[in-house]
Amino acid sequence: MIYRLTLAYDGTEFEGWQRQSRxxxxxxxxxxxxxxxxGGAEVRIAGAGRxxxxxxxLGQVASFELExxxxxxxxxxxxxxxxxxxVRALELRPAAPGFHARRSALGKHYRYTLDTAPVQxxxxxxxxxxxxxxxxxxxxxxxxxxxxxxxxxAALQSSGGGVxxxxxxxxxxxxxxxxxxxxxxxxxxGFLRKMVRSMVGxxxxxxxxxxxxxxxxxxxxxxxxxxxPAPAEARGLTLVAxxxxxxxx
Amino acid sequence: MIYRLTLAYDGTEFEGWQRQSRxxxxxxxxxxxxxxxxGGAEVRIAGAGRxxxxxxxLGQVASFELExxxxxxxxxxxxxxxxxxxVRALELRPAAPGFHARRSALGKHYRYTLDTAPVQxxxxxxxxxxxxxxxxxxxxxxxxxxxxxxxxxAALQSSGGGVxxxxxxxxxxxxxxxxxxxxxxxxxxGFLRKMVRSMVGxxxxxxxxxxxxxxxxxxxxxxxxxxxPAPAEARGLTLVAxxxxxxxx
Numbered sequence: 001m002i003y004r005l006t007l008a009y010d011g012t013e014f015e016g017w018q019r020q021s022r023x024x025x026x027x028x029x030x031x032x033x034x035x036x037x038x039g040g041a042e043v044r045i046a047g048a049g050r051x052x053x054x055x056x057x058l059g060q061v062a063s064f065e066l067e068x069x070x071x072x073x074x075x076x077x078x079x080x081x082x083x084x085x086x087v088r089a090l091e092l093r094p095a096a097p098g099f100h101a102r103r104s105a106l107g108k109h110y111r112y113t114l115d116t117a118p119v120q121x122x123x124x125x126x127x128x129x130x131x132x133x134x135x136x137x138x139x140x141x142x143x144x145x146x147x148x149x150x151x152x153x154a155a156l157q158s159s160g161g162g163v164x165x166x167x168x169x170x171x172x173x174x175x176x177x178x179x180x181x182x183x184x185x186x187x188x189x190g191f192l193r194k195m196v197r198s199m200v201g202x203x204x205x206x207x208x209x210x211x212x213x214x215x216x217x218x219x220x221x222x223x224x225x226x227x228x229p230a231p232a233e234a235r236g237l238t239l240v241a242x243x244x245x246x247x248x249x
Numbered sequence: 250m251i252y253r254l255t256l257a258y259d260g261t262e263f264e265g266w267q268r269q270s271r272x273x274x275x276x277x278x279x280x281x282x283x284x285x286x287x288g289g290a291e292v293r294i295a296g297a298g299r300x301x302x303x304x305x306x307l308g309q310v311a312s313f314e315l316e317x318x319x320x321x322x323x324x325x326x327x328x329x330x331x332x333x334x335x336v337r338a339l340e341l342r343p344a345a346p347g348f349h350a351r352r353s354a355l356g357k358h359y360r361y362t363l364d365t366a367p368v369q370x371x372x373x374x375x376x377x378x379x380x381x382x383x384x385x386x387x388x389x390x391x392x393x394x395x396x397x398x399x400x401x402x403a404a405l406q407s408s409g410g411g412v413x414x415x416x417x418x419x420x421x422x423x424x425x426x427x428x429x430x431x432x433x434x435x436x437x438x439g440f441l442r443k444m445v446r447s448m449v450g451x452x453x454x455x456x457x458x459x460x461x462x463x464x465x466x467x468x469x470x471x472x473x474x475x476x477x478p479a480p481a482e483a484r485g486l487t488l489v490a491x492x493x494x495x496x497x498x
Contacts, residue, residue, distance in 0.1 A: 008368075008370055008371050008372065009371050010371040010372055010374070056372055058370070058372065076368075080368060085369075085371065085374055086371045086374070087371060088368050088369060088370070088371050089368070090368050119257075119325075119329065119337050119338070119339050120334075120337060121257055121307070121337070122257050122258050122259040122334065122335045122336060122337050123257065123259055123305055123307065123376060123487070125259070125334055125335070126375075127372060238372070
């Protein structure tokens with residue numbers, strides 16, 4: 001039986017999603033827990049987004065196959081009983097044959113949080129990057145529009161992604177103020193490595209007045225990685241949700 | 250010169266405010282940092298609220314005296330350079346002679362956050378207690394009104410407070426829903442040990458339907474500690490602000 005699992009995690013103490021032999025990763029602790037529940041049989045899971053070290057999730061999705069057929073609420077409880085407190089299984093359901101968390105995904109939603117207070121708030125420090133304001137939000141909004149649409153994001157791509165094309169369709173890139181935080185919401189059909197953090201790196205430069213919106217737009221069009229600002233810190237990034245086709249009946 | 254310092258901290262990795270010889274406390278790390286800035290001379294600070302282990306602050310206030318006269322922004326920067334990331338100095342100003350963070354305070358504002366989602370959110374776990382809903386918010390609001398006014402809070406007092414009277418004036422006790430969180434705001438002229446957490450313990454019992462509002466009101470009036478529900482967890486509590494007389498000119 002194939003299962004689809006929705007997960008939340010605090011990425012602070014994980015070396016990212018992807019299993020590594022010597023590091024604590026989200027995939028690693030999940031596979032370990034599922035293996036214990038399967039009487040020691042190896043279980044391999046696929047994650048929709050291979051989040052980097054320090055990146056969080058409110059709605060990561062993973063798929064895996066188990067021989068034993070479980071009642072979903074029972075498996076969910078058993079899993080949370082074995083998992084550490086910084087990763088939680090939120091929802092579990094049987095999936096259609098062939099379902100794969102990454103390959104079946106139609107799109108993802110990421111959120112980036114900037115703490116713009118003069119001094120970093122210790123209660124936000126794990127989940128927000130500290131960029132003391134003031135930031136020019138309207139310049140940031142103008143820069144954000146450059147990302148929306150079907151674009152080649154080669155300028156924003158970190159090396160090591162190993163993907164065939166750097167063209168992606170971004171359907172939403174919005175900046176809003178909330179208390180002493182600036183929040184950026186990004187949705188796309190897919191993301192390159194560090195793409196959201198590179199977007200936010202560019203938006204912050206626009207907000208500080210360090211780069212003109214036209215300059216950023218030019219670097220994007222020129223697919224020029226060296227001209228693009230450095231990616232923002234991992235701690236501000238959260239994978240909010242993954243979108244799949246509606247089940248057909 | 251007497252200084253008044255506003256502080257924020259993540260209480261998770263502190264054994265509370267008050268200095269202890271062998272434990273990491275907020276007062277301890279602050280005094281250490283100030284002592285370094287004073288060339289080794291001992292500095293004693295007073296905190297407005299002696300928060301317990303695991304309790305957070307967005308606006309704790311401390312007072313201390315230094316022989317050297319500093320420019321406040323310079324002292325603030327030097328202090329943050331020495332402090333660990335989970336405690337931050339937010340604001341510093343010279344205070345009038347005789348100012349004492351605790352004795353001069355007119356009142357305090359605490360906030361308590363409950364995570365009411367079915368599964369605890371790992372991104373809230375440091376700053377919210379997990380109480381899976383549904384909670385009857387209108388019953389909680391009705392119970393909250395019992396606290397407002399000048400009351401004897403002996404039923405809600407933990408031992409070891411060493412105070413002369415358990416009468417306090419509560420000016421605000423409000424419960425509101427925000428996403429999958431229930432937030433309780435409490436303001437009073439002063440608080441007994443674990444008073445807010447005991448209030449929230451009572452409110453949760455009302456919200457669950459485990460205690461009738463009249464039963465709670467009766468236990469409060471009877472000053473009966475044994476009849477009062479257990480205090481809610483420390484991690485949900487934050488000292489938001491401390492109120493002082495307006496400076497006279």
